[in-house]
Amino acid sequence: MTEGLEYTGFVEDGGTPDEDELVCEFYLKHVDSVEFDWASGAVAAESSIGTWDPSLTTMRDGIREMGARVVEMDTDAGDGRNDGVARIAYPTELFEPGSIPQILSSVAGNIFGLSEVVNLRLKDVVFPSELVESFAGPALGIGTIRSRVDAEDRPVVGTIVKPKLGLRPDEHAEVAYEGWVGGLDVVKDDENLADMSFNGFDDRVEATLEAKREAEEETGEQKLYFPNITASGDEMKKRADVVLQNGGDYVMVDILTAGWGALHEIRDYVGDDVGIHGHRAGHAAFTRLPYHGVSMLAVAKFARLCGVDNLHAGAVVGKMEGGRDEVVEIYDFLRSDRGIKTTIPVASGGLHPGVVGDVVDILGSETVVQAGGGVHGHPDGTRAGGRAMREAAESAGEGVSVEERAEESEALATALEKWGTE
Numbered sequence: 001m002t003e004g005l006e007y008t009g010f011v012e013d014g015g016t017p018d019e020d021e022l023v024c025e026f027y028l029k030h031v032d033s034v035e036f037d038w039a040s041g042a043v044a045a046e047s048s049i050g051t052w053d054p055s056l057t058t059m060r061d062g063i064r065e066m067g068a069r070v071v072e073m074d075t076d077a078g079d080g081r082n083d084g085v086a087r088i089a090y091p092t093e094l095f096e097p098g099s100i101p102q103i104l105s106s107v108a109g110n111i112f113g114l115s116e117v118v119n120l121r122l123k124d125v126v127f128p129s130e131l132v133e134s135f136a137g138p139a140l141g142i143g144t145i146r147s148r149v150d151a152e153d154r155p156v157v158g159t160i161v162k163p164k165l166g167l168r169p170d171e172h173a174e175v176a177y178e179g180w181v182g183g184l185d186v187v188k189d190d191e192n193l194a195d196m197s198f199n200g201f202d203d204r205v206e207a208t209l210e211a212k213r214e215a216e217e218e219t220g221e222q223k224l225y226f227p228n229i230t231a232s233g234d235e236m237k238k239r240a241d242v243v244l245q246n247g248g249d250y251v252m253v254d255i256l257t258a259g260w261g262a263l264h265e266i267r268d269y270v271g272d273d274v275g276i277h278g279h280r281a282g283h284a285a286f287t288r289l290p291y292h293g294v295s296m297l298a299v300a301k302f303a304r305l306c307g308v309d310n311l312h313a314g315a316v317v318g319k320m321e322g323g324r325d326e327v328v329e330i331y332d333f334l335r336s337d338r339g340i341k342t343t344i345p346v347a348s349g350g351l352h353p354g355v356v357g358d359v360v361d362i363l364g365s366e367t368v369v370q371a372g373g374g375v376h377g378h379p380d381g382t383r384a385g386g387r388a389m390r391e392a393a394e395s396a397g398e399g400v401s402v403e404e405r406a407e408e409s410e411a412l413a414t415a416l417e418k419w420g421t422e
């Protein structure tokens with residue numbers, strides 16, 4: 001019988017991950033009574049095969065070899081007080097193919113609560129291709145989404161029906177219609193709108209998809225509607241059926257409040273012709289603090305593997321937090337070739353026509369740019385707000401400033417007068 005594995009037995013500093021291993025990068029701060037290698041080893045043990053009693057890692061030969069290994073420790077990468085960055089390599093057999101819940105229960109589970117670990121942040125996860133291939137991934141891909149609404153040379157533009165809650169189905173559909181005929185490609189439900197006493201899901205979807213057809217008729221353009229089906233797995237399937245029965249081709253899921261298992265379920269259920277718009281409501285509970293939690297980059301990787309076609313990924317400008325470098329890195333990942341289809345990033349939160357150019361300058365045109373208040377708050381109403389967003393998107397695609405475009409567009413000029421270009 002081999003020796004039991006102390007936590008430091010999971011450390012192989014200077015080791016190199018095998019190319020078929022999953023690799024996690026953690027920021028870690030530990031208590032005074034332990035050393036960085038001991039704390040990193042504890043994270044590796046607890047997130048793979050081990051526990052606090054070393055003898056249990058050697059119940060029989062072969063188990064020890066499945067243990068995760070700390071292959072790099074950089075204690076210069078922190079604030080110099082019991083902290084640093086550790087990279088940990090995990091043999092693939094530790095993970096259930098195709099299951100984000102099981103992978104997260106390993107590499108983003110108990111380890112955040114280890115008493116010797118004061119702070120822990122899962123900064124990045126690199127998946128080996130063998131694991132990537134076990135996931136459905138997105139159904140559509142960025143190119144398909146942009147071509148569906150004929151937006152290959154500009155960002156896709158959309159709105160969120162506001163007020164967030166309170167409208168009846170017919171009023172919701174009317175707001176959506178106004179946005180679409182104004183020029184928007186996309187209308188979505190807000191993240192907390194589901195099946196309400198004042199706005200039943202079935203009635204809303206029926207009325208809004210009818211409005212979409214009318215707007216398509218009037219504009220001669222294909223439009224998209226993202227109805228929010230967030231609920232239990234079973235209920236989401238029923239709601240997806242309602243969307244499809246009414247001629248819809250997209251659903252919206254609040255992926256974090258619905259949960260990864262439910263997201264897997266709905267991705268399998270809707271198949272490869274229906275888009276999934278992934279909203280990230282709640283992410284900032286654990287993505288926001290630079291020294292604790294799970295990064296939005298890691299969340300974006302899990303979401304793309306599960307198969308969201310669109311993902312809110314930050315806007316850099318606007319009301320929501322999210323530093324430029326981090327957001328650009330997430331956008332680059334979502335658009336990169338990883339052996340599964342690409343996910344189109346969604347910029348949203350406090351945006352309006354005056355900043356669409358900035359969003360495109362920083363994040364590019366392979367983007368869905370959404371504005372709620374920045375459309376419906378237009379002095380001349382939703383239709384004019386939609387027109388202003390569309391003009392701003394077209395000018396961004398042509399490399400023309402919004403100010404210049406505003407000279408030919410009253411709706412855009414009025415938007416700039418109200419909100420400026422900051």
Ligand SMILES: O=C(COP(=O)(O)O)[C@H](O)[C@H](O)COP(=O)(O)O
Pocket residue numbers: 160190191280281312313314315319320346347348349350351370371372373374
């Ligand atoms: O409803 C909105 C935006 O409304 P408005 O345009 O009126 O601010 C979005 O749910 C959040 O901004 C999401 O933020 P993120 O995209 O950062 O997750």
Ligand SMILES: [Mg+2]
Pocket residue numbers: 160190191192
């Ligand atoms: Mg919202």
